[in-house]
């Protein structure tokens with residue numbers, strides 16, 4: 001897994017005991033999710049360097065709101081920040097590889113990307129997005145309904161997005 005960005009000591013100050021508990025949780029969260037954030041951003045932006053920049057910026061922003069995020073859901077807040085970051089850096093262009101986010105709502109397209117493109121289990125995808133499993137199953141179902149309603153001429157474009 002590529003390691004970039006600040007270390008725990010840089011972020012928190014090694015002598016500070018009051019924030020070390022939070023920092024350890026932050027560092028663990030970052031380590032656990034970094035590769036998946038990069039993989040997600042790579043599919044959407046089509047560029048590995050951009051993807052790593054997205055992940056770094058996302059985790060930096062998450063650190064600034066970490067105490068709030070901890071009280072709510074670090075996964076959900078992190079995912080929200082990642083999606084914002086990626087949206088700023090991905091555009092629709094003729095012939096681009098990943099079409100789901102141009103055709104579907106962001107939640108639906110995210111679930112498809114994680115489960116069908118990256119091959120994560122429903123539980124893994126749900127954990128990453130900060131959602132319960134049943135919500136991700138629902139997103140996949142509604143996505144299939146929406147993609148299935150597209151005219152047949154578009155079917156080849158969305159074949160890899162549809163569940164078997």
Ligand SMILES: [Zn+2]
Nearest residue numbers: 092093099102
């Ligand atoms: Zn597009």
